[in-house]
Amino acid sequence: MLTEVHFLTIGEAHYSVQGPAHPPAHANPLSPDLAQYGVGMLQKMALHTHSHPDHHPGVQLSVVGAVAVGGAAGAAARYGAELLWPTGPSDFPWTILLVNTVGCFLMGVLMVTLKLRFPAAPRLISPLLGTGVLGGFTSFSHYTDNVRQLFDEGRPGYAVGCMLLTVVAALAAVTAGAVATHAALGHGYRTRDGA
């Protein structure tokens, strides 16, 4: 299973997580000369007009708005989870761990689904659902602050446990989501990986 993960082609989907503004890494060599920078950017903008229509500068307000609305919805869902399953400062923070794990799994599912099944999806979908909803739902700062509070509460075992378990759970979840979606959509890992 692990070797199959290596064949995932998620460069483009990855950059659409961050925003549709970036060329894929393999088409993005560092310019050797700073004077060439502007020219290089223009060439890349031309090359990537179709898949990356929002090149910076000129961030599109609609994308920012989609991220904001999605992020607010995701944060509200996380707040709801905290209300439903509150954890005290010296408890193991299961709720945030679960929120982050579920969010990572869904990110794997979403990115692969968009790439394989809906490559021509409306350009706001990925910012809305990925960067927005799932980004706002999961929280890295709650994770680090839970670890700090557990240390402060004299629970170093819980603190280290939370620190490590979250990393393992998040990585397993995003990998499982991506691999399972690849399998469910019936695509071989190399279908779009010719290069």
Added chain:
Amino acid sequence: MTDWLLVLAGALVGAPLRYLLGVDAKFRLHSVFPWGTFAANASAALLLGFVAQGATDGDLGPRLQLLLATGFCGALSTWSTFSYELLTLGSARRLGLAGGYLLLSVGAGVGLSFAGAAVADAVF
């Protein structure tokens, strides 16, 4: 009701700020290292350490917690994009970069959380 609005208001600012940090870092630095997400997570960890410890010290009330901690810091920082970036780097066999990104993020995040809390202790 107000509680939910405070969370929404904080997140309405935090999430797009993370997006803009990502776009800006990509444009400026031209690096495959996800500096944007790293900056968002690190700054949110610092601020949340300050805000949460400010609540413990008694000066930052529950309303500010919902707005700044649950809403703003929660939406500014992310695990889902972070984990997907790690998967992407790993899939591209950039394992050293992925490992460095993971260790740097967790180390800086926890460290900055303590730093933010120390500032709160000093201020309040």
